[in-house]
Amino acid sequence: MIGKVYLTGAGPGDFELLTLKALRVIREADVIVYDRLVNPDILKEAKSDCECIYVGKEDKHHILPQNEINTLLYAKAQKHKVVVRLKGGDAVVFGRGGEEALFLASHGIDFEFIPGITSAIAVPQMANIPITHRGKSVSFRVVTGYEAPSKGYAQLNWETFKQDETIIFLMGLHQLENICKQLIKIGKPKDYPVAVISRGTLVDEKVMVATLENIYEKAKDLPTPALIIVGKVVTLRELLQGEI
Numbered sequence: 138m139i140g141k142v143y144l145t146g147a148g149p150g151d152f153e154l155l156t157l158k159a160l161r162v163i164r165e166a167d168v169i170v171y172d173r174l175v176n177p178d179i180l181k182e183a184k185s186d187c188e189c190i191y192v193g194k195e196d197k198h199h200i201l202p203q204n205e206i207n208t209l210l211y212a213k214a215q216k217h218k219v220v221v222r223l224k225g226g227d228a229v230v231f232g233r234g235g236e237e238a239l240f241l242a243s244h245g246i247d248f249e250f251i252p253g254i255t256s257a258i259a260v261p262q263m264a265n266i267p268i269t270h271r272g273k274s275v276s277f278r279v280v281t282g283y284e285a286p287s288k289g290y291a292q293l294n295w296e297t298f299k300q301d302e303t304i305i306f307l308m309g310l311h312q313l314e315n316i317c318k319q320l321i322k323i324g325k326p327k328d329y330p331v332a333v334i335s336r337g338t339l340v341d342e343k344v345m346v347a348t349l350e351n352i353y354e355k356a357k358d359l360p361t362p363a364l365i366i367v368g369k370v371v372t373l374r375e376l377l378q379g380e381i
């Protein structure tokens with residue numbers, strides 16, 4: 138029997154930010170292949186005989202290399218009806234869900250994407266930072282702060298960051314100083330607002346709000362996962378928190 142692989146996201150952390158569609162396939166799953174950022178409580182929803190396989194991937198730290206994850210999904214779909222590939226946030230936002238889908242499609246395995254709630258939008262929002270706001274940002278972009286050293290970090294074209302928009306950096310905490318310096322270099326004011334949100338939507342969430350000039354000192358040691366949000370919308374937080 139050849140099964141189907143559901144490529145889905147578990148949301149950013151808070152259990153209740155899991156979609157109903159993802160929850161349905163998790164409850165039906167014979168096998169779940171999951172990443173490090175998945176809230177462990179979600180796995181308790183699986184059938185008691187469901188095989189849950191941890192492939193522990195966060196940022197660049199892989200337990201199983203991507204090609205082995207691909208072949209694992211392939212092998213499990215050969216033997217089981219419902220295979221769920223569960224990732225943090227949304228499976229295709231820096232989650233390599235597209236690569237896994239391509240591999241499965243090219244090997245004749247049926248798959249389906251189920252969208253998840255991405256941390257890029259949900260984490261700032263639950264910290265009272267709406268990512269767009271009339272008069273404060275014309276657009277938003279989600280950027281990876283991590284690029285393989287072999288490719289060179291300079292791959293990001295900083296000149297394109299001049300627009301007054303909201304920028305969300307995922308996997309960027311270890312590059313925080315460089316990111317801020319680059320943004321100042323292309324002309325953003327030193328007092329431009331930035332926030333780092335660590336373990337967003339979880340009970341131990343930490344939020345640090347500062348400026349391009351001083352966020353590094355304040356936030357560099359926050360626990361991961363953490364994202365960086367740059368832009369005028371960051372100033373909304375203190376208004377929404379009732380802090381001023």
Ligand code: SAH
Nearest residue numbers: 226227230232255256307308337362363364
């Ligand atoms: N597919 C995921 C992102 C994968 S990249 C999604 O859609 O959310 C992993 C990065 O996401 C982390 O390095 C961090 O920058 C961010 N991230 C994920 N969960 C987070 C959380 N709960 N709080 C803060 N950042 C988070």
